[in-house]
Amino acid sequence: MSDLDKKFKISELPDEGSSSSPKPPKKTVLKKDPDPRVERLQLLSEREKVEVMTQTWVFDKRVRSFGWVPFVLVLIGLQVSTPYKAYLAEIQLLDENTMGLFGGVLREFTQYLEFLVRNPVILALLTPLFFKFTRVSDYYFEVTFDGLKTVKKVLEHGSKELVTRVYVKWKDITGVEKRTVNNREVLVILTPDGATGELIWDIELGKKKAIKQLLNGLINNKHPLRVFLENEKELK
Incomplete structure (x- = not known):
């Protein structure tokens, strides 16, 4: 008997086509929440898609103007x-x-x-x-197809800081907190980088309801902003 036969027995060899290494576990494919925007666009023509994707909705609490x-x-x-x-x-x-x-x-x-x-x-x-008796405030915010354009921070009265505007995409928003600044309600928009922007929330109730309805077609019901709006007592 050869040295090779002494070391190995035929019965110990793996079957043809089999592998001695363990099979890798099957990857679990996580289902993504449906995107209302995709579902909406599927029903539109190319021209209508462009109009929807470039549309902007502006919300504000206008301030008095005395130019008259x-x-x-x-x-x-x-x-x-x-x-x-x-x-x-x-x-x-x-x-x-x-x-x-x-x-x-x-x-x-x-x-x-x-x-x-x-x-x-x-x-x-x-x-x-x-003349107009009111004008657009420094803190207006815009709702777009892909996110929010708003101010980085609602400043205190008498602050000498310049109002800075930011753009936050829907997919980057991780949370929403309601705070009070200068005796006015403000929504703080949170992202992985922390507090990224703020929305004035002392606007008219009708505008708040319009935002809630608008977002139904832009973000899914598990989005932090949608969850916040659904839990707001005054909007139920």
Whole structure:
């Protein structure tokens, strides 16, 4: 018997096609939560897909604007100074210098304006056409197809810091916390890097409900922001 036969027996050899090494365990494929955006896009045409993916919804609590105040004050000043008398004096002087030719012609063209010259404060009624009584705040936020555009931080009153804006993708949001800053409700958006952005949350109830409805078509029901909105008592 050869040395090789002494070392090994035929019965000890593995069967043909078998392996002496253990088989690797089967990989478990984790099912991803359905993405409402994908389901929504499947029902749209190419043009409609582009429109949806580029659409932006803006939410804000507008602040008062006082740019109209100087306009009204000037009108009141004109009313008090009676510019109509000066206007009549100019017409009379023109009549005297042109023997009554151009004064009458001028009044034909300006007869419809005489009422306003006589009562300039009436123009104050048109103020809403020229000015807005509110303006967009520094803390507005935008909901987009892929995430949120908002401020990094809602600043304290009197702060000299500049308002910084950030963009947070839906997939990066890991949590949402509600806090109070300057006596106003704020939602802190958390990511793996920590507190990344803040949303003002003292907006109208109707806007909050609109956001909740909007997000139903953008993020799944297990997303931290969706979970937060579902648990909000005022939105139930």
